[in-house]
Amino acid sequence: MKRILVTGSNGQIGAELVPYLRERYGAENVLATARRRVPGPVSEGGPFEILEVRDGRAFSGLMGSFGVDAVIHLAGVLSARAEADPQGSWDVNAGGCFAALECARERGAAFFFPSSIAAFGPSTPPDGTPQVTIQRPTTIYGVAKVTGELLCDYYHLKYGLDTRGLRFPGLISYEAPPGGGTTDYAVHIYYEAVSQGRYTSYIAPGTFMDMMYMPDALEAVVRLMEAEPSKLVHRNAYNVSAMSFEPGQVAASIRKRIPSFEIDYAVDPVRQAIAASWPRSLDCSAARAEWGFAPKYDLDAMTTDMLEKIQKRGPTAGSGLHF
Numbered sequence: 002m003k004r005i006l007v008t009g010s011n012g013q014i015g016a017e018l019v020p021y022l023r024e025r026y027g028a029e030n031v032l033a034t035a036r037r038r039v040p041g042p043v044s045e046g047g048p049f050e051i052l053e054v055r056d057g058r059a060f061s062g063l064m065g066s067f068g069v070d071a072v073i074h075l076a077g078v079l080s081a082r083a084e085a086d087p088q089g090s091w092d093v094n095a096g097g098c099f100a101a102l103e104c105a106r107e108r109g110a111a112f113f114f115p116s117s118i119a120a121f122g123p124s125t126p127p128d129g130t131p132q133v134t135i136q137r138p139t140t141i142y143g144v145a146k147v148t149g150e151l152l153c154d155y156y157h158l159k160y161g162l163d164t165r166g167l168r169f170p171g172l173i174s175y176e177a178p179p180g181g182g183t184t185d186y187a188v189h190i191y192y193e194a195v196s197q198g199r200y201t202s203y204i205a206p207g208t209f210m211d212m213m214y215m216p217d218a219l220e221a222v223v224r225l226m227e228a229e230p231s232k233l234v235h236r237n238a239y240n241v242s243a244m245s246f247e248p249g250q251v252a253a254s255i256r257k258r259i260p261s262f263e264i265d266y267a268v269d270p271v272r273q274a275i276a277a278s279w280p281r282s283l284d285c286s287a288a289r290a291e292w293g294f295a296p297k298y299d300l301d302a303m304t305t306d307m308l309e310k311i312q313k314r315g316p317t318a319g320s321g322l323h324f
Contacts, residue, residue: 002071002111002226004030006064008054008101009076010043011035014115014169014218017176018073019043021219032067035076054097060104071111071226074101079182080119081272083142094145102156102164113226114153114166116238118211119143119183123278130280132240132287139278150238157236165225166237170211170283172218173303175310183275184210187251191307194255194262202248203269209281211242214303217296221288228292239288243296244303245281254304 005022009015010033020042022031028047036053038044050063054076064072076097083090098114105112121130122137136147153164171184175191186204193200204210213221221241252264288294298306 002026004032004068005071005073006032006034006067006069006110007073007075008034008052008097009074010049011037011039012075012077013172013174014215015075016041016043017174017215018075018219018222020046022073022223023047025223032063032069034063055093055100057100057104060100061107064104064108064110069108069110071113072101072105073113073222073226074098075115076101077115077145078142080117080140080142080275081183081185083145084140084271084275087141090141091145094142095148098145098149098152102152102162105164106156106160106162109162111163111165111226112153112156113222114149114164114237116146116150116166116168117143118168118170118242118279118283119275120146120150120168120238121278121280125280127279127281129282129284130240131284132235140275143278153237163230164237165228165233166239167218167221167225167241167288168238168283169218170213170242172213172215173307174215175307175314176215183272183279184212186248187212187246190248190251190255190264191304191311194259195308195311198259198261199263199265200252202264202266203272204248204266204276205268205273206249206266207247208273208276209245209247210276210279211245211281211283213241213243213296214298214306217243217298221294221296224294225288225292232291234291235287239291239294240283240285241288241294241296242283242285243298244300245283246300250300251304254300255308257301258305258308 034052
């Protein structure tokens with residue numbers, strides 16, 4: 002990657018990936034795009050343009066004027082919000098992916114697509130979920146993610162487009178507020194621990210989901226995109242994860258640093274149903290073997306870093322509403 006265009010740059014991943022890419026490849030070589038301008042590093046730390054990803058003409062024009070050789074397509078509506086507006090979310094998630102792939106094909110640019118554990122469903126083996134397995138999601142978000150995976154495969158096979166992708170688990174970050182996803186509790190709990198000393202979880206106790214700390218996710222994107230193409234057997238939608246836990250385990254990890262922390266539960270049936278349809282743990286052996294995936298953070302290491310960063314920034318810095 003030399004000249005990179007990132008869509009959805011204001012989202013939870015983009016808000017950290019854009020500065021990460023700019024530091025690695027040079028600020029002038031990373032064009033951040035989003036539907037609106039938000040003050041901060043994404044819009045002020047390098048090139049930035051307003052872009053509606055379904056507008057193929059504008060998308061292609063930006064790629065041409067900037068000399069883009071890689072598209073990181075992050076724009077999309079996340080799981081819980083997508084269920085509230087299935088028709089609109091399909092238009093953005095599936096339609097936007099198709100438009101972005103077409104622009105990449107026209108310009109001969111490499112293409113990264115972030116899939117999700119939501120691409121699986123209740124009939125998928127929940128423990129040690131294989132890289133290649135049945136995918137019958139029961140959410141519109143998951144259906145769109147499977148569609149994106151298949152489209153990326155199709156564009157690679159038919160047009161030779163260099164498509165690559167990851168199936169992200171829940172992503173945890175202190176930098177940007179989460180965006181209406183099912184795994185958001187694992188971000189909120191840390192802010193509430195610092196500001197309130199307690200947290201009410203909308204996910205039931207004992208509900209295990211795969212998670213990853215954002216620094217590991219950022220490194221995984223770059224490592225995959227820089228990998229030797231001949232080594233990529235699966236190429237699109239690699240399983241990646243760093244840990245699997247349930248809310249009580251996060252609370253226990255927090256208590257090692259804040260002994261008085263308390264947790265209780267008020268389960269949200271919509272997000273609980275989504276969580277119950279997802280895997281409890283992923284088999285990430287293909288990512289490790291084919292391009293060296295190697296996350297550094299486990300639950301306790303992540304908890305230590307999250308609490309330190311939130312306390313330093315102030316407990317309300319990331320409050321507000323990924324997967």
